[in-house]
Amino acid sequence: MTQNLRRNLANRCNALKSTGPRSVTGKWASSQNSRKHGLNSIPSFESSIEYQTLVDLIAEEGFSAFVCADIASSLLNYRRVMDAYYDTYTNPEPVNEFMRDMSVKGSMPIFREMLRESGSELGDVRNMAAFFAGMQRQERHKGGPISRRTTDTHKLIRYQRNGIARLSKAVRQD
Amino acid sequence: MPYNIHFSIDVVIFMPVDHKVSSLLPFLSSPKLLPDESEAEFQSGLQSLLSELDNPSPLAVALISQLNESLWWIKRHTVDKELLLHEAMARLLSKAGSYTETYDNRKVSEALEHYLDGSAHKDEAEWIDEILSESKLTLSDLRVRAFKDAAKHIKMVDDLIHRQHQTIRHLQRSIDSIDYKSRLIKRMDLELAALESRQSVKGALTLDAKPS
Numbered sequence: 587m588t589q590n591l592r593r594n595l596a597n598r599c600n601a602l603k604s605t606g607p608r609s610v611t612g613k614w615a616s617s618q619n620s621r622k623h624g625l626n627s628i629p630s631f632e633s634s635i636e637y638q639t640l641v642d643l644i645a646e647e648g649f650s651a652f653v654c655a656d657i658a659s660s661l662l663n664y665r666r667v668m669d670a671y672y673d674t675y676t677n678p679e680p681v682n683e684f685m686r687d688m689s690v691k692g693s694m695p696i697f698r699e700m701l702r703e704s705g706s707e708l709g710d711v712r713n714m715a716a717f718f719a720g721m722q723r724q725e726r727h728k729g730g731p732i733s734r735r736t737t738d739t740h741k742l743i744r745y746q747r748n749g750i751a752r753l754s755k756a757v758r759q760d
Numbered sequence: 761m762p763y764n765i766h767f768s769i770d771v772v773i774f775m776p777v778d779h780k781v782s783s784l785l786p787f788l789s790s791p792k793l794l795p796d797e798s799e800a801e802f803q804s805g806l807q808s809l810l811s812e813l814d815n816p817s818p819l820a821v822a823l824i825s826q827l828n829e830s831l832w833w834i835k836r837h838t839v840d841k842e843l844l845l846h847e848a849m850a851r852l853l854s855k856a857g858s859y860t861e862t863y864d865n866r867k868v869s870e871a872l873e874h875y876l877d878g879s880a881h882k883d884e885a886e887w888i889d890e891i892l893s894e895s896k897l898t899l900s901d902l903r904v905r906a907f908k909d910a911a912k913h914i915k916m917v918d919d920l921i922h923r924q925h926q927t928i929r930h931l932q933r934s935i936d937s938i939d940y941k942s943r944l945i946k947r948m949d950l951e952l953a954a955l956e957s958r959q960s961v962k963g964a965l966t967l968d969a970k971p972s
Contacts, residue, residue, distance in 0.1 A: 643818040647938070648945055661822060668829065672792045675836075687865065730847040730869075732840060733913045740916040743923050750930045757819070757934040 592696055594684055599700065599714075622738075623670040625745045631662045653759060660753040667749040671742050678735035685725045690718050791829065794836075802832060813939065820938050827931040830924045837921045844913050846873060848906035853888070856895035 607616045631637040632655075640658035649657065697711045728734055791802050806828045813820055850869035868891070874880035875888045892899065907914070 640822075647817050647819055647942070657819065664826065668826075669792070676794070683866075729913065730851065730865075732843045732847050733910070736840060736844065736913045736916045736920070739920060743919060746923055746927065750927045754930040754934050757823070758937045 591688070591693065592700075595693065595696060595700065623674060623742065623745075625667060625670055625742070629663060629666060631659050634662075637662060653756065656756040656759070657753070660749075660756040664749040664753045667742070667745045671739060671746065674738045674742060675735055678731055678738050679728070681728075681731060681734070682725050685718075685722055688718070688722065690715050690722060693718070791832075802828070805831065813935070817938060817942060820935055823931050823935050823938070827928055827935070830927045830931070834921055834924045837917050837924070841914055841917050844910045844917065845903065845906050846876065848910035849902050852897075852902060852905055852909065853891050853895065856891045 607613045637658050640661060641654045644654045644657050645651070694711065694715055697714045701710055701714065728737070791799065793799055793802060806825060809824050809828055810816060810821065813824070816824065847869070850865060850872050853872060854865040854868040868888075871880065871884040871888055874884050880888070892902065895902075897905070
C-alpha cells in the first residue's frame with residue numbers, strides 16, 4: 587500500500603516538472619485537451635447525405651426550398667446537441683479515488699523522504715502537502731459520479747435551449 | 761367482435777408509421793439507451809405517441825421521436841435525483857469514522873444501496889446500522905442531511921427536467937403547426953375539388969342549355 591502510494595506521489599511530482607509538448611503534432615493534440623463537446627463550433631450539414639435526404643423528405647410536405655433547408659439543418663443541429671448531451675451524461679469526469687481518499691497528513695513522512703534527496707527544506711514539504719490538500723479539496727468538491735454528470739450536463743442547457751428554439755422557429759415560419 | 765375492430769385499427773395505423781420511422785432513424789440517430797434501459801419500453805412510448813396523430817408526416821414523425829426522447833430524459837433525471845440523495849448519504853456515512861480513518865466510500869455506497877433496496881445481506885445491514893449508530897443518526901436524519909448537502913445538485917437536476925419540459929412545449933407547438941398546415945392544405949384541396957366539380961356541372965348545364 588505504502589509502495590503504491592509512494593509510486594503515485596512520485597508520478598505526480600514528476601508530472602509537475604513537465605514543460606508541455608514540443609512537437610507541432612503534440613501541441614495540436616494538447617490543444618484539443620480541454621475540448622468538451624464541440625458545440626461552440628459552427629457545423630455545416632449541407633454536404634452530408636442526411637441533410638439532403640431530410641430536405642427531400644420535408645419538401646414532400648409542401649414547404650418552400652428555403653424553409654426545407656432551414657428545418658433540416660435545425661433538426662440535425664438539435665440532434666448534434668442531444669448526442670453531445672448523451673455523451674456528456676454517459677462519460678462524466680472520472681472520480682480520482684486516490685486523490686479523494688488519500689490522507690495528506692499521513693503522507694507527510696513520504697513527502698519528507700522524497701524531498702530529502704534533493705536537499706529541500708521543511709517549508710517545501712509543507713508547500714507540497716498544501717498543494718495536495720488543495721487538489722483533494724477540489725476533488726471532493728466535485729462530488730461523486732452522479733454529481734459530476736449532473737454538473738456537466740447542466741452546462742449544456744443553453745445549447746439545448748438555442749437548438750430547440752431554432753428548430754421550432756424553422757418549422758413554424760412558413 | 762370489439763377485439764376484431766381493435767386489431768384492424770392497429771394494423772391500419774401502425775404500418776405506415778413503422779415505415780416512416782425506419783426511413784428516418786438513420787438521420788435522427790437511433791435511440792441511445794443506457795445498459796439497464798429497455799428498448800421495447802422506449803419504442804412502445806414512441807408508438808403510442810405516433811398513434812395519437814392521424815397519418816403523421818415524416819417531419820411530424822421526426823419531431824415526435826425527439827419528444828419521446830425528451831420524455832425519456834425526464835425519466836432519467838427523476839431517477840438521478842434519488843441517486844444524488846443516495847450518493848450524499850453514502851458520503852456522509854463514509855465520513856462517520858474517526859478523523860484520520862474514514863470508511864471506503866465505494867463499499868459504503870454499495871452496502872447502502874442494498875440496504876435501501878431491502879436486498880442487503882445480514883452483514884451489510886448490520887454494518888450500515890453500526891455506522892448509523894456510530895454517527896448518532898437515524899435513516900431519516902441521514903436523508904435530511906444528505907438532502908441539504910446535495911441541494912445544489914438536486915436543483916441542477918430540476919433545471920434539467922424543466923429544460924426538457926420546455927423542449928416538449930416547443931415540439932408540441934411545432935407538431936401542431938405541421939398538423940394544422942396539412943389540414944389546411946387538405947381543406948383547400950377539397951374546396952378546390954368542390955369548386956372544380958361545381959364548375960364542370962355548371963359548364964355541362966350551360967352546354968345543355970345552348971340551342972342546337
